[in-house]
Amino acid sequence: MIALEEVGKSFARRGGDVAALSQITFQVAPGEVLGIAGRSGAGKSTLLRLLSLQMRPDRGRLCVLGTRIGPDTGSAALRRLARQTGFVFQGFSLLRNLTVLDNVALPLKLRGADRATRREKARQLLDFVGLGRHALAWPATLSGGEAQRAAIARALIGDPRILYLDEPSSALDAATTRGILELLRDIRDQRGVTMILVAHQVDVLRYMCDRALQLEAGRIARIGPVARSAEFRGDRLAEMWGDDG
Numbered sequence: 001m002i003a004l005e006e007v008g009k010s011f012a013r014r015g016g017d018v019a020a021l022s023q024i025t026f027q028v029a030p031g032e033v034l035g036i037a038g039r040s041g042a043g044k045s046t047l048l049r050l051l052s053l054q055m056r057p058d059r060g061r062l063c064v065l066g067t068r069i070g071p072d073t074g075s076a077a078l079r080r081l082a083r084q085t086g087f088v089f090q091g092f093s094l095l096r097n098l099t100v101l102d103n104v105a106l107p108l109k110l111r112g113a114d115r116a117t118r119r120e121k122a123r124q125l126l127d128f129v130g131l132g133r134h135a136l137a138w139p140a141t142l143s144g145g146e147a148q149r150a151a152i153a154r155a156l157i158g159d160p161r162i163l164y165l166d167e168p169s170s171a172l173d174a175a176t177t178r179g180i181l182e183l184l185r186d187i188r189d190q191r192g193v194t195m196i197l198v199a200h201q202v203d204v205l206r207y208m209c210d211r212a213l214q215l216e217a218g219r220i221a222r223i224g225p226v227a228r229s230a231e232f233r234g235d236r237l238a239e240m241w242g243d244d245g
């Protein structure tokens with residue numbers, strides 16, 4: 001599904017290039033959920049942008065869905081390949097001047113699908129993520145959890161084979177996070193979508209991922225199976241009062 005060998009990425013800065021990623025080698029199998037962890041500045045976003053075809057590597061070999069991507073791969077080829085993937089951004093990125101339904105349908109509109117087809121599919125997905133009755137609402141009226149569900153529906157509308165998620169729960173409380181993670185697990189189980197998930201919370205990674213990789217200063221410090229937990233706990237308000245809750 002995804003393979004990297006000795007991949008590197010640098011950015012030009014005053015005073016010389018900064019290596020954001022060096023010698024990154026790993027593979028992701030179809031249907032796998034891979035977590036990416038690491039401190040701020042370790043290179044997580046850069047890796048996610050490479051894998052999701054928003055950027056090209058400077059060095060090494062990157063293969064996504066059977067296509068090799070190098071420094072010279074054209075933008076049109078990247079865009080074609082990216083249509084088989086979906087991205088859930090940190091902060092949801094819903095357009096405020098479109099209804100929830102039109103936000104979800106937007107990727108199909110950009111691909112030239114007719115209005116009836118894209119609205120029908122968007123409605124089905126809104127029902128699937130539990131947001132059917134908010135179809136005609138404006139994004140500003142949604143809670144954080146609802147906005148995240150809408151963003152997930154939008155990412156799924158092109159039937160992606162890979163779903164990239166950048167800190168999908170960083171803005172949500174524990175109970176809302178649990179609901180979102182359960183939805184993501186349903187998506188994996190029902191649709192067999194491969195997922196790459198950047199997260200800070202270890203609880204999230206243990207609940208969601210088959211394997212994780214830990215970045216340190218742009219290199220893989222560790223990669224392997226996570227110590228899985230069957231339940232997502234997170235912190236609970238009851239703990240503030242010393243109750244069992």
Ligand SMILES: Nc1ncnc2c1ncn2[C@@H]1O[C@H](COP(=O)(O)OP(=O)(O)OP(=O)(O)O)[C@@H](O)[C@H]1O
Pocket residue numbers: 011012013018019020038039040041042043044045046047
């Ligand atoms: N567009 C850019 N131009 C210059 N330097 C960049 C650019 N993007 C990232 N970097 C640098 O690359 C390194 C890795 O950044 P990256 O954003 O990938 O880290 P991160 O692990 O996602 O951090 P965070 O958790 O804070 O989002 C940092 O030193 C960062 O300053």
